[in-house]
Amino acid sequence: MNTIEQQLWDYIDGNLDDSSKKAIEEKIESDAEIKSQYEELLKLNLVFNELDLDEPSMSFNRNVMESVATVPAPVAMKTRVDKNIIYCIGGFFVISLLALFGYVLYHSDLNMPKFDFNVNLNYNLDQYITPTVLYSFLFIDLVIGLIFLDQFLRKRINKH
Template identity: 75%
Template structure:
């Protein structure tokens, strides 16, 4: 549609303000071609007003919802990556790191003059392992075990609901 058609439709529908409506009214009165378009659009508007809108049947919504319920829900697409590719990439990086480590060892001087430190490995474990630390360790293990058990049982429930 061109702008005059749009303006005429807005004039017919009453969507224009007073200033714009007076401008369109003046165009209709002065220009014969615009007047013919206006009269034609008025006839279309009267024809549209006479047409009765069809209403869907009372069970339309129910029928649509039943047909939607029959269609299976789309499943998320799960792409499978070949494990050989993952292992080969991992192997490449491990071999690269080992080669780099070997190169560094080959080109380095491993002599350490003056490293005559004597380290005493006698630890008094009774000083560090007290009943409080043992109970704290067991409590932490119990909490972690309960969290694991909760997660495991929730996964079982979800899997049983899917089936």
């Protein structure tokens, strides 16, 4: 539906304010095509008003509810999966993994390399722990503590 048609329907139904109503009246008077469209919509509106709406019988609701009650409730489909199929699929994957593991063992050198593990634990802590780091750590702890305190107090208030 285009905008002029929507505006004409709103004009026919009386859903427009005064300024929009005057603008549509001017369009109808000035444009012959809009006037013919307006007249067609008026005729259609009259036909719609003359139609009688069919109403269901008084017992329609009861009849529908009774027919729904007689239909059996759908049952979840119970399919049975053969356990042999699952065992075959699982066996295939186990055999595939064992074959892969055997291939890796066959093509690998089982000599363990000698680990030379020299760890130097002589750190200059004064280089890493500066007042800025310490203040930052304390600030973060303070913020976390305030968050936990807020949660604790909110839970306590909600209980009361």
